[in-house]
Amino acid sequence: MDHERVIRDVTVRLPMASTALEACQWTIASLARYTPATISILLQVHDRLRCVAATGAWQVFSTVPPKTGIVGRVYDSGASATVPAVSADPDYLPVRPDVTAEICVPVQDPAGRPIGVLDLQWSGPVELDPWRQTAERLAARLGARIVALGGPPAESRSEKLLRHAAALTAAPTEWDLMTAAIAAARDVSTLSAAVLVLDGDQGPRLGAPTGLPGELESRIRAELTEAGPGALSRMIERAHRYGSGYTLGEAGHPPTDEYAPLVRAGVRTLVAVPVGPPDTGGVLLVAEERLLRPDPTTVNLMELLAGQAWTCLDRLRTLARLREQASSDPLTGLRHTGPFGQRIASATPGRTALLAIDVDGFKDVNDTYGHQAGDRLLVGLARALESALRHGDELYRIGGDEFVAVIEVNRPQEAVRIAERLTEAARRTGRTISVGVALPQPGESPELTLRRADQALYAVKRHGRDGVRLAAA
Template identity: 80%
Template sequence: MDHQQVIRDVTVRLPMASTVAEVCQATVDALARYTPATIAVLLHVNGRLRCVAATGSWQVFATVAPDAGIVGRVFTGGLPAVVPDISTDPDHIPVRPDVTAEVCVPICDPAGRLIGVLDVQWTGPAELAAWRATAERVAGRLGARIMALGGPAESRSEKLLRHAAAMTAATTEWDLLATATRAARDVSALDTAMLVLSGRSGPQLSEPTATPGELETRIRAELAEAGPQALRAIVARAHRYGTGHTLGEAGHPPTEEHDPLVRAGVRTLVAVPLGSPDGGGVLLVAGERLLRPDPRTVNLLELLAGQAWTCLDRLRTLDRLREQASSDPLTGLRHTGPFGQRIATATPGRTALLAIDVDGFKTVNDTYGHQAGDRVLVGLARALEGALRQGDELYRIGGDEFVAVIEVSRPEEAVRVAERLTEAARRIGRTISVGVALPRPGESPELTLRRADQALYAVKRQGRDGVRLSAA
């Protein structure tokens, strides 16, 4: 084997490649001309060793953790590895069943910083010492050429995959929107990205998820001055005609819908519809420089917007399900589960429990039917909520049984709140009985509620429509 010829062949090929991926593939192809080995170049990108070029294997791992396998060991330690018998090395990652030996060397930039590894695996006899020396020389030339081309970097497709995984993992709508706008900026290389989402009063710009730049600040100001109709027009255009983008050509006037964006300084724009025309929105990706987004970038932003909307719809669905699981479907009040969690945090001497029972409710059901009874409960729930103070909480824990949890400074304050509730019930033609109890030091929440119930029953025995404070 003429190893000098191997070096010359690689040296000739490298300057002809114009991208990092082409450089790596040219190196693999050159080496493959001289040995029937499995060859791979892995570069360190975003915390992983990503396989950029490979040959000679039925399966290649797309990425490997920097501490996994012989490749990870070499990258972490910065020292070459020569393994004559891979069966004795527990770090070997099997990519084909007949591999017997492996040589792996680090790839460094001209300053000596690690940027990846060159890995070669054989299925038969090989001059491992000679191939180690050759691989090290090849890796040196490869590292220099990679850095001359800008160094290891993700492709836009790889960026999209990484961001899509982050959006899927988002647990809150705020996290999702932050990830989506960050991804749009990253994939497009434009200055800013914003989401316009449908709200109760029409399309609205989502709140900034980070400190907005100058362009975003100006866009928000112009759209706010233009009024809600401006956002409606932008959303309607995107949903009627599909994704739109500028061509980076000066001297062409914008359509009327985009006038506020132009006044803000936007010269490059991609507008991607989100979701349905009725309940969706639009992803706006904008820049101050006059650029021409290529079709592939626009397609990636469309994929990104689709993934963002799917994740947003999933989060909102989960929120609705959680709300349904914790709320009474008739009145919308929270019920037993959340109530138990709340009273578990009751502060002795400061938190009062108000047990509330509707007077004569069984008669309503028996005389007028359950639909009439449901109407009574809904009306009463709204009346009681309206009579409570900011921060007070109302729960429905049974058929006609409610409990209010309030924070007070003394028992008399709790009684006054209870009396406000009875007055609110009278205003809608109903009466209620209310028992009041404040937790004692060391008392369980269940016992506090039992004392409130006992006070309520005392009101019932005395004629209903009243308030009673449990003994301290």
């Protein structure tokens, strides 16, 4: 093999390339005439190595994290890799089953900074050393040409959307999700401001800003806040009734009434996209104070972003409801045995009081009037007991008609007074309760403390019900 000829034939076309992509594709096509190798060039785009040109492979990896595989190792270290047996290299990324050897060299700018890699893989006998030297010389020429053409290609807007979609999916909370959605809208649209308006039980509200919003976005948020929920609702209704919309970037045309607050904020270019269903969703507003003409592709990308954001938001809300159902009594809404066990496990000896509560005569209500009447009694009683507790006190339902309040007190008599308030609240509903009070002792398990509270409760039952007793220490 005349490697000098290979280098001449490949490099002669590089000056004619008008883009970095052309330079990479011509390099690959020329090299392929001299070797049956699987050849690929990967350049760094944002936080990944993206394959921009390839030939001879059944499959290539579209993007690779910078430190993944042999290509990632070479890019990260800046040192070429000659691998005579890929099966012995744990970093090898398989592209076809018959590959035996690989050469990977860094593509660097004239200052020696890596911008990508040139990778060759063979499935038959090959002299690796000459090909490594050839690959290194070609990579140096290619790197210089790429830099002369402005560097590696920029991340496309669809690639940006894909990257942001992964961030939306990984968002752990609604706040994080809205922050990620707003950042994505700015980045993908290339407009300077983005605001997410979501409807809810308390009316429409502005989504979380991301980082420090720019001047235009701050003005938009201020104008929308001043305009009030009615104006936000009208924007949401318009988006869901008529679909996505965008300005044409022409001066002298007044906006519709719904968008008057945005104009007052200085908006001259606007993309408005509905988010979610009409009854519970919202609207994504992406804006610029310069007079521009957004293209339909921008609107389409914003619609895809809005759909992904809503899917992720709906998933977070569903998970929150499931967690609430798993930790709450579905009848009364009170927390039940699981959270109660966690709470009493952290009880402070001498300070945390357990109030065991039992409804007097509850079985008679069920037997006489039916279980629906019994359920109504429990719900009404739960609300009455909650209202009688102080802020920070906690009420749990741990059985059919059995409740436990966990409260922090300074002395036992304070716990007794709160228990007496509970009995008074129960009487106002037309029912009575029996309450046993116990404070954890040093070294005492939470289960034993609750048992002493139960014993005090049943002592009240034996002495006529409708009362409070403090358990013996």
